[in-house]
Amino acid sequence: MFTLLCTHIEKRVHLTDEEFEISGKFFTPKKLRKKQFLLQEGEVCRHIGFVNSGCLRQYTVDNKGAEHIVQFAIEDWWVSDLNSYLTGLPSNYYIDALQDSKVLLLEKSARDKLLDACPKMERFFRLLLEANYIATHSRVTESLSTSAEERYLKFIKTYPKLFEQVPQNHIASYLGITPQSLSRIRKELSQK
Amino acid sequence: MFTLLCTHIEKRVHLTDEEFEISGKFFTPKKLRKKQFLLQEGEVCRHIGFVNSGCLRQYTVDNKGAEHIVQFAIEDWWVSDLNSYLTGLPSNYYIDALQDSKVLLLEKSARDKLLDACPKMERFFRLLLEANYIATHSRVTESLSTSAEERYLKFIKTYPKLFEQVPQNHIASYLGITPQSLSRIRKELSQK
Numbered sequence: 001m002f003t004l005l006c007t008h009i010e011k012r013v014h015l016t017d018e019e020f021e022i023s024g025k026f027f028t029p030k031k032l033r034k035k036q037f038l039l040q041e042g043e044v045c046r047h048i049g050f051v052n053s054g055c056l057r058q059y060t061v062d063n064k065g066a067e068h069i070v071q072f073a074i075e076d077w078w079v080s081d082l083n084s085y086l087t088g089l090p091s092n093y094y095i096d097a098l099q100d101s102k103v104l105l106l107e108k109s110a111r112d113k114l115l116d117a118c119p120k121m122e123r124f125f126r127l128l129l130e131a132n133y134i135a136t137h138s139r140v141t142e143s144l145s146t147s148a149e150e151r152y153l154k155f156i157k158t159y160p161k162l163f164e165q166v167p168q169n170h171i172a173s174y175l176g177i178t179p180q181s182l183s184r185i186r187k188e189l190s191q192k
Numbered sequence: 193m194f195t196l197l198c199t200h201i202e203k204r205v206h207l208t209d210e211e212f213e214i215s216g217k218f219f220t221p222k223k224l225r226k227k228q229f230l231l232q233e234g235e236v237c238r239h240i241g242f243v244n245s246g247c248l249r250q251y252t253v254d255n256k257g258a259e260h261i262v263q264f265a266i267e268d269w270w271v272s273d274l275n276s277y278l279t280g281l282p283s284n285y286y287i288d289a290l291q292d293s294k295v296l297l298l299e300k301s302a303r304d305k306l307l308d309a310c311p312k313m314e315r316f317f318r319l320l321l322e323a324n325y326i327a328t329h330s331r332v333t334e335s336l337s338t339s340a341e342e343r344y345l346k347f348i349k350t351y352p353k354l355f356e357q358v359p360q361n362h363i364a365s366y367l368g369i370t371p372q373s374l375s376r377i378r379k380e381l382s383q384k
Contacts (some may be wrong), residue, residue: 120311123314126314130278130323133275133278133321133324134279137275
């Protein structure tokens with residue numbers, strides 16, 4: 001259950017076996033069926049989730065009912081509306097499972113207790129936040145300054161597995177283009 | 193020199209006198225004259241800076257030469273292009289002093305050494321990143337979803353001192369409106 005999470009943490013900070021055991025106790029395992037929600041718009045995001053298996057997506061729905069995917073979360077990634085989690089304000093996002101998935105959830109109060117019980121995890125969460133900051137910055141910059149083709153190529157490189165698992169219309173939504181444009185880009189690239 | 197910084201840190205984590213003394217050694221004091229640059233576009237942002245006195249601004253310059261202020265930093269605030277600082281990539285921003293200012297600079301390698309020498313500061317920087325995350329999120333959301341008048345009222349509340357110190361055209365740039373629009377909003381509010 002915790003093997004993947006331990007390996008994930010170990011890449012960033014070195015914990016003793018005892019510290020791993022202590023830290024693990026603050027997480028709650030949860031199974032999600034395909035299409036099941038982890039978060040819905042208007043709710044406060046109470047957890048950050050570590051994805052043990054499967055795939056989730058975070059998205060908004062605009063006034064016309066169209067979905068805009070801001071993030072996919074696959075195995076070994078975290079998923080959350082961090083702003084809602086940190087501020088306690090209602091979320092503007094939905095998070096649901098694209099496949100049957102298993103996540104390890106960490107509530108905010110549990111995280112605070114974990115940090116008191118195992119101060120080395122302060123470094124882990126600081127590094128996680130830094131990585132998140134860089135990824136968010138890069139996502140915003142790309143959406144403003146790169147072509148759809150460049151974003152598609154970056155997507156394949158970032159999520160090589162996901163590319164095979166997720167419907168094309170979800171990938172188009174993440175890239176901010178229509179499924180028709182994605183089709184055209186794929187065709188053009190295959191001819192190059 | 194370090195009194196304000198110590199008070200600032202003490203609000204978030206409790207350090208012993210010895211730990212404060214150790215931590216302070218990693219910062220480098222720097223005086224900036226009005227209009228002097230701390231960072232220019234294309235350079236890597238090597239420091240985060242704690243503002244001891246004065247006021248700085250972070251801005252971009254678009255293709256037409258217009259400045260867009262993304263952030264002011266007054267006494268007791270931090271200033272940096274965090275993305276460039278964390279990734280080592282060239283910055284898209286300028287940071288300069290709007291008044292004669294004094295800052296305490298912390299280089300990235302010095303911060304890593306500080307965190308090894310005083311692990312309690314991991315919590316401080318984690319909390320600082322969280323606050324930055326929330327502020328950035330709020331700034332983006334506001335720029336997309338609130339009226340110029342609402343943004344102006346929020347600005348006065350956030351930066352009550354700054355409002356008296358900074359030229360109106362800088363405030364208009366921060367709010368993403370023309371100086372003429374700002375004038376109109378101020379007039380309308382004074383008549384309410």
